[in-house]
Amino acid sequence: MVTAEDEVVGLASELIRFDTSITDDPRDGNGERAAAEFVAERLADAGYAPEYVESGPRRGNVVVRLPGADPGRGALLVHGHLDVVPADPAEWSVHPFSGEVRDGYVWGRGAIDMKHMVAMSLALARRYRRESLVPPRDIVFAFLADEEAGGFQGARWLVEHRPELFDGVTEAISEVGGFSLTVRDGVRAYLVQTAEKGAVWLRLKVRGTAGHGSLVHTDNAVARLAAAVTRLDGHRFPLVLTGPMREFLHGVAELTGVPFDEADPEAAVARFGNAARLIGAALRDTANVTMFSAGVKANVVPSVASATVDGRVLPGREDEFRRTVTELLGPDVEQDWASLPPVATTFDGRLVDAMTAALVAEDPGARVLPYLLPGGTDAKAFQALGIRSFGFAPLRLPPSLDFTSLFHGVDERVPVDGLRFGVRVLDRLLRGC
Secondary structure, X not given: OOOHHHHHHHHHHHHHOOOOEOOOOOOOOOOXXXXXXXHHHHHHHOOOOOEEEEOOOOOEEEEEEEOOOOOOOOEEEEEEEOOEOOOOHHHOOOOOOOOOEEOOEEEOOOHHHHHHHHHHHHHHHHHHHHOOOOOXXXXXXXXXXXXXXXXXXXXXXXXXXXXXXXXXXXXXXXXXXXXEEXXXXXXXXXXXXXXXXXXXXXXXXXXXXXXXXXXXXXXXXXXXXXXXXXXXXXXXXXXXXXXXHHHHHHHHHHHHOOOOOOOOHHHHHHHHHHHHHHHHHOOXXXXXXXXXXXXXXXXXXXXXXXXXXXXXXXXXXXXXXXXXXXXXXXXXXXXXXXXXXXXXXXXXXXXHHHHHHHHHHHOOOOEEEEEEEOOOOOHHHHHHHOOEEEEOOOEOOOOOOOHHHHOOOOOOEEEHHHHHHHHHHHHHHHHHO
C-alpha cells in the first residue's frame, strides 16, 4: 500500500505547480479554485465526501472530518492555506511554479509557506481513510484560501458563515512551528508556536498644495509624508520578553551551556545566525513601510501622497503601539487603521505532550520549546471559535539552510528529507493525539 511518506513529495510538487498567487486587487485571477479542486479530488479518491466551499469567485476552501474513537473529546483542526504571495520568475533559479525536485529540495513558491504542510496533511488524510484508521479524537482537515491577505475569503469567512464545519473543535495546528533549529553541533531545538503578534495595517495620507514642479514649494505632500514615514522607520520599539520567548531563550541556554541574561536578550539573539531576524522580531513591535504612492508626472507636485505600513504588535501592546505610531507620524498625517488580534496560549496539555513525543521518537535528541511568531496565521480567525492554536508543521532542517529568509523570499524550497521526516512526525502526532 502507498504510504503518506511515499506520496508527500509528489503532492508538494503538484501543489506548487498551481499558481495560487493573490494580490491586493480582488479582480486578479488566481489558481485557488484549481488547487482546492485538486485537493478535493484527492480526498474523494480516498473515500471522503469533501465539503467544497467558495467564499467568492475562484476562492476555494475544502474541509473534511475524520471521526475519532471518542466523540466526547474535543476535535483537532489541522489547517493549511493554499494561497501564496506572488513571485517574479526572473529572480529565481527555477521557475517559482515548477515544483521542481532538485538537489534534495522541492522548489517553488509555497514550498515553505505553506504547501509542504498541505501536502503532509493531504497525504495523511488519504492514508487514514484508505486504512480505515480511527484516530483517538475527531480530526478536521481544512485547506483554505486567502491567508496571505488576512483570511477574509478563507478561514475568517468560514468562521463567520460556516462555523458548523468546526463543531466540537477545541485545538488546532498549522504553520510556522515544529521546525528544527540547530543550536550547536548535532543538537536541535524544535520550535512550537504558542503565540503570534497582532497585525496592524495603516493606510496613510498627506494632503498638500499641487503645482508645477519648477516652482518653490513649502507644502509638498510627498516630502511631508516621506519625512513622517522616515521618523517611523527610524524608531525602535522597546524590547519586551514575553512568556514563550523567555522559556525559549532559557531552553536554548540549557542546550548550549551559554547563560541567558534577561537584561540583555539581544546578546542571545545575535548568536542565532540565520534565525536571528525571526527571533529578534519576536521581542519587539515592528512597523515597516511597504507601499508608497504619489504623483502622476515628473513636473507636477501632487496634492496627495499615500503610504501603507505593516505593523506587528506583541500581545498586550496594542494601545501603546497606536499611541507611539500616531505621535511619530504627527498630526498632519491621516491614518486609517485595520487590525487583527494577537494570539496566545500556554505550552502545556496532552497535545503538547503528543507533539513532544512525536518529535523525540523521530529525533531522540530533540528539545521542544515554545516561541512567539512575529508574523500571523489563520489562528487569528479560529480563536473567535475558542480554538486553542499551535504552530506545528514539523520539518527537520539542514543547519546551513536560512529557513526564515525563504518565507516570501526568492528560491523558496523545502528539503525532501525534511518533508519525509515531517510527515512521519505528523503521523505519530495524529495517531496519538
